[in-house]
Amino acid sequence: MGLPADQLSPGERIVLETHEHWKHLVGAGLICLAAVVGLVVVLAVAPQQGVLAWLDVAAWVACAVVVAVFGVWPFLAWSRRTYTLTTERLATRTGVLRRSGRDIPLTRINDVAFEQGIFDRLVGAGTLKISAASEQGTLTFVDIPRVHQTSLRINEQVRAVRGR
Structure with missing residues (x-):
């Protein structure tokens, strides 16, 4: 999924691994259905x-192009993010x-915040905002599943690293 074992430093272990919530693909799915x-x-x-009589072939080609562009490609991008x-x-x-x-050392994270709209709350997703001591400042991660638990896990890991 995210980090292969050969990209982990000695003693480092994965605590949480995720990608964007499935709701990110709803629009693409509706386009493919149409x-x-x-x-x-x-x-x-x-x-x-x-x-x-050529309309049959044109319809198949158009459907295949729409499904590839608006279905397969967004799914691949979603699964690789x-x-x-x-x-x-x-x-x-x-x-x-x-x-x-992009890798952000936990020692550089200053603040972890989240936002949830109504639909986000219904599906259990949200936007995660992480303030880091870096040039980019606050990083925004949209459509994170279980955003409350993710925020809590990040805060726990930051406290654990600072306590060492």
């Missing part, structure tokens, strides 16, 4: 012979074709 419904409608009403809390750092990894990442 594409499939459109395909079924075109296949049902398009003539099998004559001048418009991970957040990993270890005993020493908070690591983010993103990207399908080109990977990028």
